[in-house]
Amino acid sequence: MCHNRNGTCQEDNLPCSGHYVNNHCSGHASRRCCLPSESHVQDSGYCSNVKVISRDSWGARRPSSILPISTPVPLFFIHHTAGHTCFETNQCIQALKGIQNYHIDSRGYNDIGYSFLIGQDGNVYEGRGWNSQGAHTKNHNDHSFAASFMGNFMSHLPVQKALDAAQALIECGVAKGYIEGDYSLYGHRDVKATSCPGDSLYNHIRAWPHYNTVPPTLE
Ligand SMILES: [Zn+2]
Structure with missing residues (x-):
């Protein structure tokens, strides 16, 4: 698995020009796979102006099953987690793991629910x-x-770089x-009685391109 992806199994206290991922190497836990940096962020499907932290990079659990989706899709939804916010990547990764555990273990989902999550560090996860x-x-x-x-945006907005990241991600998805x-x-909240994505964030996204004041219909 590590080799197939051009990586090298080594002790993870050694320097790695890219990043380490878990569960790809035999032996004890500190023997991990060093993947070169080009496979870190811009895998196919993403764009150079959007920093996407892959599942491997944040240490996601494997989904218990995967439902395919047919693309292109006509709708894009904005949410907030209403939980803890994070300004640093390590903090965001901890938060992500907590959300994934909650979605799988408490809600019974196959995986973390959202397609993408956005940290106040400006990264897309x-x-x-x-x-x-x-x-x-x-x-x-x-x-x-x-x-x-990630965070609660009832009374304040996400930082600009997080807002920019979300818009760039959507544009990338179109491209x-x-x-x-x-x-x-x-x-x-346009399709459900919920405060999500928070009053401040909701008012803000209503000025974004493609915001539709007419709620989607169900076929
Ligand atoms: Zn929501």
């Missing part, structure tokens, strides 16, 4: 990604993707053919 259906927006999961800002060119953007 890969959740279910572009290739599988999420569990984020009831009745719309099979024809939309969703990004969730790569995962999202329709004439997609509609919504906040979670």
